[in-house]
Amino acid sequence: MEISANTKKIHRNENIARGVIWGFAGLTILILAWILGFILYRGFYSNNVVGYKYTDMSSDVLTLNDGSEVIFIANKGIRVKDLTADSMQELYTHVIRELNKWSDYTEQSVLCQPIAYKDESPFNSSVKAFLLGKEGLDNWKSYTTYAVDSRQMIEKVAETKGALGYIPAGDRNLLTKDVVPIPLRSIQVAMNSEALAIKDNRSFQEFTEDTLKAIFAGKVVSMTSIGGIGIAPLPAIAPNVNRSLTDNWFGPEFIPKQFDTMEGFYDYMSRNPGAVGLVDYTGYIPSDSYETVTVQRRERGMNLDLWFLIEKPAEGNAGGISYFIINTLFMILMTLLFSAPIGILAAVYLVEYAKQGPLVTVLRMGTETLAGIPSIVFGLFGRIFFVNILGMGIGFISSTLTVTLMILPTLVRTSEEALKAVPPILREGSMGLGATKWQTIFRVVLPAASQGILTGVILAVGRVAGETAVLLYTLGSSYDLVRNLHSPARVLSLHLYLLFSEAVSFDRAFATGTVLVIIVLITNLLTRRLIRKNKQMAGR
Amino acid sequence: MATMIEVRKLDLHYGDFKALHGIDMEIEENEVTALIGPSGCGKSTFIRTINRMNDLIDSVRIDGEIYYGGENIYDDRYDVIELRKRIGMVFQKPNPFPMSIYDNIAYGPRIHGKKNKAELDILVEKSLHHAALWDEVKDRIHSPAMGLSGGQQQRLCLARTLAVEPDVVLMDEPTSALDPVSTAKIEDLVHELKKDYTIVIVTHNMQQAGRISDRTAFFLNGYIEEFGTTDQIFFNPVSSKTEAYISGKFG
Numbered sequence: 001m002e003i004s005a006n007t008k009k010i011h012r013n014e015n016i017a018r019g020v021i022w023g024f025a026g027l028t029i030l031i032l033a034w035i036l037g038f039i040l041y042r043g044f045y046s047n048n049v050v051g052y053k054y055t056d057m058s059s060d061v062l063t064l065n066d067g068s069e070v071i072f073i074a075n076k077g078i079r080v081k082d083l084t085a086d087s088m089q090e091l092y093t094h095v096i097r098e099l100n101k102w103s104d105y106t107e108q109s110v111l112c113q114p115i116a117y118k119d120e121s122p123f124n125s126s127v128k129a130f131l132l133g134k135e136g137l138d139n140w141k142s143y144t145t146y147a148v149d150s151r152q153m154i155e156k157v158a159e160t161k162g163a164l165g166y167i168p169a170g171d172r173n174l175l176t177k178d179v180v181p182i183p184l185r186s187i188q189v190a191m192n193s194e195a196l197a198i199k200d201n202r203s204f205q206e207f208t209e210d211t212l213k214a215i216f217a218g219k220v221v222s223m224t225s226i227g228g229i230g231i232a233p234l235p236a237i238a239p240n241v242n243r244s245l246t247d248n249w250f251g252p253e254f255i256p257k258q259f260d261t262m263e264g265f266y267d268y269m270s271r272n273p274g275a276v277g278l279v280d281y282t283g284y285i286p287s288d289s290y291e292t293v294t295v296q297r298r299e300r301g302m303n304l305d306l307w308f309l310i311e312k313p314a315e316g317n318a319g320g321i322s323y324f325i326i327n328t329l330f331m332i333l334m335t336l337l338f339s340a341p342i343g344i345l346a347a348v349y350l351v352e353y354a355k356q357g358p359l360v361t362v363l364r365m366g367t368e369t370l371a372g373i374p375s376i377v378f379g380l381f382g383r384i385f386f387v388n389i390l391g392m393g394i395g396f397i398s399s400t401l402t403v404t405l406m407i408l409p410t411l412v413r414t415s416e417e418a419l420k421a422v423p424p425i426l427r428e429g430s431m432g433l434g435a436t437k438w439q440t441i442f443r444v445v446l447p448a449a450s451q452g453i454l455t456g457v458i459l460a461v462g463r464v465a466g467e468t469a470v471l472l473y474t475l476g477s478s479y480d481l482v483r484n485l486h487s488p489a490r491v492l493s494l495h496l497y498l499l500f501s502e503a504v505s506f507d508r509a510f511a512t513g514t515v516l517v518i519i520v521l522i523t524n525l526l527t528r529r530l531i532r533k534n535k536q537m538a539g540r
Numbered sequence: 541m542a543t544m545i546e547v548r549k550l551d552l553h554y555g556d557f558k559a560l561h562g563i564d565m566e567i568e569e570n571e572v573t574a575l576i577g578p579s580g581c582g583k584s585t586f587i588r589t590i591n592r593m594n595d596l597i598d599s600v601r602i603d604g605e606i607y608y609g610g611e612n613i614y615d616d617r618y619d620v621i622e623l624r625k626r627i628g629m630v631f632q633k634p635n636p637f638p639m640s641i642y643d644n645i646a647y648g649p650r651i652h653g654k655k656n657k658a659e660l661d662i663l664v665e666k667s668l669h670h671a672a673l674w675d676e677v678k679d680r681i682h683s684p685a686m687g688l689s690g691g692q693q694q695r696l697c698l699a700r701t702l703a704v705e706p707d708v709v710l711m712d713e714p715t716s717a718l719d720p721v722s723t724a725k726i727e728d729l730v731h732e733l734k735k736d737y738t739i740v741i742v743t744h745n746m747q748q749a750g751r752i753s754d755r756t757a758f759f760l761n762g763y764i765e766e767f768g769t770t771d772q773i774f775f776n777p778v779s780s781k782t783e784a785y786i787s788g789k790f791g
Contacts, residue, residue, distance in 0.1 A: 355598070425635040429697065432593060432631070433648040433704055434624035443647070448638045 036517070043514025046303035046507045049208075051294040054188055054281070056209060057245040058082040060181035061169045064282050065240075068126045069169035072182040073154065077161050079106045079307070085186035085281045091164055092116070092131040097143040101318070102162060109314030115156050115165040118146045123168050130282060154179050186281040187241055188292045194273040195223060195231055196291055208296045215276055217253035223274070231274040238265040238279035246278065266290075304511040313479045313490070317505055321495065321512055323481040328491040328519065330482055331400060332464045338404040340457060343411030344446075350412070351419040352441055364416075371409035376469035378406040383473035397485040399474035403467055407460040414459065418452025419445060451531050458527045462520050468493045492516045544569045544708060544738045545590060550604035552585060552594070559585050561762045563604070567708075572730060572739045574749035574770065577759035578790065583742045584632075586759065587710050590740065591627040592620050608708075625652060627708040628701035633717050634693035636685035636700075641677050644685045644696060648704035663703055671699035672729055691722025698729065702737075709733065711741040715748065727752050746786060750774050758782045 061069050062085060072088055074080050083105055092114045094100035102108045116131075117124045132138065147153035150171035157163040158178035167174070175181065189207060207215075211226045216235045224230050235256040237246065247254060259265040262283055269275045270289040277290070284292070311320025354360045382402025392398045422445050430440040446453075476488025477498055490498070492512055499509040545567040552560035560582050567573050567590075575583040585594070592613060594600045605612045613623055625648075636644050645664040654660060664681070668674040673695045677688070685696055694714060701709055711730070715723040730739055730752050743749050749756050750770060757767040758779075766773060766782045777783040784790060 423635070425631055425633055426637060428593065428596070428631060429635040429637065429700075430647070431596060432591065432624060432629040433651070433700065434621050435648075435651045436621060439651050443651070444637050 039510065039513055039517060042303070042506075042510040043517075044302065044304050044511075045300070047298070047300050048507065049296050050299050051206060051296050052084060052185070053292050053294060054084050054185040055212065055249070055278070055295050056185065056297050057187050057242075057249045058183040058185045059242060059245055060183045062088075062184050062186055062282065063240065063242060063280065064126045064130050066122070066126050068123050070123075070127050070130075070166050071169050071172060072164065072166045072184065073157050073175065073179045074165075074182055075157055075161055075163045076178050076180050078102055078110065078164075078180070079108060080180050080182050081106070082183040082185055085184045086134070088164075088166075088182075088184070089131050089134045092144070093135045093137060093141060097141075100143075103314065103316060103318035107318050109312075109318040110162040113160050113163045114141070114144050115147055115153060115160075115163055116140050116144050117148070117153070119148075127166055150174050187245065188279055188281050188284060189295055190269055190275075190277045190279055190284070190290045190292050192269060192273050192275045192290050193288065195228055195233075195275075196293070197229075206294045206296055209298070212295060213250060216250050216256055216278075218255050233276045234272050234274040236265060236268055236275055236277040238262060238277060238283065240280040240283040241278050242280070303507050304514050308511055309515070313495075315479065317508070319479070321492065321515065323479065324490050324492050324495045324512070325515065325519075327396075327482050327489045328465060328493075328516075331396070331403070331491055332461055334396075334400045335404045335407065335464050336457065336460065338400065339408050339411055339460065342404075343408050343456075344415050344453060346408075346412045347415035347419055348441060348446075350416055352437070352445070367409040367412050371413055374469070375406050375467060376473075378402055379470035379473040381405070382470060387474060393486055394474060394476045395486040395488045396475065396482045399471050402470050402474050403464055406467070406470060407463050410463070411456050411460050414456025415449070415453045418449040418456065421452060422448045454527055454531055458524055461523050465516060465520055465523075466493050468497045472497070492519070542569050543567070544608070546607040547590075548605045548607070550586075550589060550602065550606065552582075552589060552603075553601040554597075555599045559762050560589075563764055565757060565764065565767060567738060567740060568755070569738050570734055570736075571754040572734050572741060572752055574753035574756045575740065575742045575759060576744075576746060576749050576756060576785075577765075578785070579744075581759040582762040583757075583759040584712055587712055587740055587742050588629075590708070590710055591624050591629055593629065595620060625704055626706050627710060628704055628706035629710040629712065630694070630698050630701055630714045632713045634690055634697055636688070636693050636696050638686060639684070640682045641685045641688070641696060642681045644700050645703045648700060652704065667699040667703040670702050670733070671695040672725065672732075673699055689722075691718050691725060694718060694722065694726065695729070698726075702733075706737070708738045708740065711739065713742050713744055716744060723748075746788075758785060760785075 060071055062072065063069050087105055091100065091105075091112045094112075098111075100112045100114075102110045102112055116128070128140070132140070145156070147156050147165065150167040151174055153165045153167055154174055154176055157165040158176055172181075189212065207226075211220070214220050214226070215233045218235070220226055220233050222230050223233055237243075237256040237258055239259055239262060256278065257268065259268065262285075265277060265279065266285060266287065269277050270287065275290070308320045309325065310322050313319040313321055313323050350360060350363065354363075379402065382398055382405070386392045386398040386401050387394055392401075426444050426448055427440055430444045431437075435443070471491060471494045475491070475494060477490055477494065478488040480487065480489060482489045492515060496509050496512045496516070499505060499512065543566045545565075547563050547565040547567075550560055550563040551558065563586060575587060577583045588594050589602060590606060590608075594602065602614060605614060607613075608623070608627070611618060637647060639647075642664055645667050646660045649660060649663055654663070665674060668677065668681075673692060676692060677696075680687075685693065688696060694717075698709075698714070715726050718726065727748065730741065733739060734754075741749075741753065753770045755768065756770045756773040758765045758773060758777075758781075760781060766777060766779045768778075773782060774786055777786060
């Protein structure tokens with residue numbers, strides 16, 4: 001069969017059109033998957049580089065200057081990861097008891113209760129000197145409580161939430177399952193000051209674990225390759241460093257210069273511009289000629305975990321988001337309770353009862369305009385009208401009413417469209433059987449329109465869950481659960497915004513965002529199920 | 541045989557357009573009255589005046605009287621709900637409600653206050669039997685009505701109307717959206733139903749009018765051109781226009 005030139009052209013155009021359409025559709029799907037994937041990935045999995053003045057090596061036994069070995073222990077309610085040695089000093093010497101919380105170390109808003117021994121045994125004197133020496137104190141803080149021996153110390157730590165204590169390493173066998181030893185990082189990296197000075201606009205300030213390992217394996221010839229000035233690094237290790245830790249961490253290529261005494265190590269550090277030394281914090285003596293440097297550590301882990309969901313919220317980096325989830329659901333419920341009946345009935349009026357004329361046209365234009373107004377304008381209105389003029393104050397009821405007003409126009413519009421889409425012959429059929437107008441609307445028109453109305457309601461739920469601007473003005477920022485209509489609170493979206501704007505934590509922001517995404521996802525799925533049931537009945 | 545409905549000097553305006561001009565007609569009990577005529581002649585408009593369905597359209601104005609049971613249904617005191625209960629209607633396109641077959645049939649009785657489950661069950665079965673649909677749907681009476689075929693849907697709508705137990709059934713081109721087999725079923729039904737009901741049927745199909753009706757009214761341009769027994773209209777028309785239409789010269 002002969003194919004004419006024109007037919008060929010038509011086929012070619014057809015293929016081009018199909019290619020373009022597929023391309024754009026694919027791109028859209030790709031973008032959506034990328035966004036959602038990125039948020040969920042960052043929400044569930046944290047992967048951060050954090051700088052510490054310590055290396056990654058940790059041990060639950062800390063060796064003090066005089067050789068005494070101490071194990072720090074905490075109540076098992078404390079989610080202990082590895083901590084730095086100086087955090088123990090801080091927890092024993094915090095100036096204000098009420099602020100002495102675990103927040104900064106374990107994200108738990110739990111008061112820390114330090115426990116010590118009163119006796120003047122060499123072991124206790126040594127630990128006391130270590131813990132209090134940094135602040136130059138002679139006596140334990142007044143809020144410290146005391147135990148007489150290791151056994152009692154363990155008992156006390158086991159029964160007090162947030163308790164922190166210590167025992168000699170020799171009493172390790174006394175530990176019970178209610179008490180956890182705290183792994184501590186105490187090995188620091190010191191460098192000669194000359195290598196750290198700014199030269200030719202270059203300044204070497206930080207190590208990564210990899211550079212540290214390379215230096216101590218002798219693979220770094222000049223520090224220029226790791227961002228410093230042109231000096232060869234001279235790895236050294238102080239005698240107070242626990243060698244079993246370093247040998248494990250660095251592996252067989254570990255080749256530092258070794259010393260018999262601490263004096264020898266410090267002398268070497270002071271005199272060699274390229275000196276890079278490992279030294280345990282407990283025996284570190286500051287000096288002008290060398291400094292400790294920051295080591296970058298990559299911290300990976302579960303970001304959004306069960307704990308984060310069920311823990312009571314607290315300020316800053318501590319606590320979970322349980323209250324915010326409840327507040328959010330509560331707010332969605334309340335706004336729907338207010339807005340759905342009003343919105344649907346208004347739509348029923350506009351479609352079924354109102355005489356189509358100028359008044360209805362103006363009403364329609366009004367709702368359309370209101371639906372398009374940025375939510376922050378509604379926030380401003382709510383702040384002045386509900387909070388000030390009606391005197392409801394900043395709190396749950398003011399914000400719920402404002403959000404209700406915000407979603408009402410959209411709800412009216414979508415319900416209106418849904419009602420209009422119901423074929424007139426259904427109304428005639430019902431009226432022809434002798435049904436009244438309201439019977440027809442309630443029993444035939446609304447059920448037939450329910451799918452469209454539900455779609456509008458889902459959109460509204462999404463908007464309520466994601467609303468921030470309105471709440472910023474009307475809800476406040478309390479960490480508490482909504483206990484009455486006037487209590488200020490936070491919902492997830494607002495919490496997310498505040499986390500971000502106050503630069504508290506990206507991990508928490510992403511975890512909160514993920515929870516929001518999941519809530520909206522669940523709402524959609526549930527409504528879809530509802531709609532499917534409805535559809536089956538409607539046979540469409 | 542008695543006169544069921546009496547139409548006197550009925551005029552109907554859509555806004556400024558006069559759609560019906562001085563209609564006079566008697567509809568006899570237990571008979572099938574067919575309304576025929578070309579498109580736009582006013583036959584559908586007329587049938588909707590009998591149960592006041594035109595009330596739903598804002599711009600309609602009606603003058604004249606329709607007597608039913610001795611009362612003028614266009615009297616201000618006449619209750620339109622009662623009227624539609626007694627004069628039911630089946631529409632051009634099947635319009636089952638988006639609910640189950642059972643609920644569709646029970647809809648009318650329920651809105652009129654019948655709540656007893658056993659009574660409703662009996663009524664639903666009886667109505668479906670009446671509409672010759674029972675045997676086809678008895679096993680899936682609680683499944684969606686929208687799942688039925690077009691012909692079945694139309695018989696469902698008929699059953700739904702019968703469940704309200706009316707005196708008169710109005711049918712506005714009930715077979716125009718159906719295939720020939722379904723059409724034949726509906727026609728058989730009409731024949732059966734006239735024993736118990738008075739039927740008024742609008743049809744576009746002259747053969748159908750000839751087959752099923754006792755009386756035929758020929759509408760033209762909003763007037764009744766001719767009204768008489770079906771035999772007379774088909775075989776011995778008075779008006780030349782009627783004859784021209786019947787013989788297919790226009791339409």
